[in-house]
Each structure stands twice: as structure tokens, then as C-alpha cells.
Amino acid sequence: METKIVVEKADKTLFEGDSGGLHAWSKSKTPLLCDLKVGAGKLLLHPFGFALPHYSDSNKICFVLEGTFTSWHT
Structure with a gap:
């Protein structure tokens, strides 16, 4: 099975x-x-x-592509 990956802008x-x-x-x-x-x-x-904290029932992976990230988790 061949998969073609194309970079696209988010559509929503x-x-x-x-x-x-x-x-x-x-x-x-x-x-x-x-x-x-x-x-x-x-x-x-x-x-x-800033992004408000929220609950999610799934795992998430985040990447900072530009700038810096500060976390306030204790």
C-alpha cells in the first residue's frame, strides 16, 4: 500500500x-x-x-514550532 503525504493548510x-x-x-x-x-x-x-486549561479524553502531542512555551504545572 502506497501512502502519499501532502502538506495542506487546515481547512476548518x-x-x-x-x-x-x-x-x-x-x-x-x-x-x-x-x-x-x-x-x-x-x-x-x-x-x-494563552490557552485555557481543558479536559480531554484522549492523548495529545504538542510541538512548539516558533517562539517559547512556559508551563505552570506544579
Whole structure:
């Protein structure tokens, strides 16, 4: 089975506000996500923006592509 990976922009905007936005790739337009049974999203934070803590029933992996990250976990 051959898989072709193509870099695409997220096709759904889930939230857009003053501090940033949350974008996602839909499984209908990105069949590889459906095949792998995973989801994909991008959290874009503007300078001094922050993401509120939230509960999720699934694991998440985060990568900082540009800038810095500060965690307040104790």
C-alpha cells in the first residue's frame, strides 16, 4: 500500500479570537487521518496569548514550532 503525504493548510477554523485561533484538518478532506484513526489540529497563539486549561479524553502531542512555551504545572 502506497501512502502519499501532502502538506495542506487546515481547512476548518474552530475558534478565532484576540489571543489566537484553533484550526483543524477534516477527515473528509484528509483521508490519511481517517485511515490512521487520528485527528490533527493547530493552535496558533499571538504574542502574550494563552490557552485555557481543558479536559480531554484522549492523548495529545504538542510541538512548539516558533517562539517559547512556559508551563505552570506544579
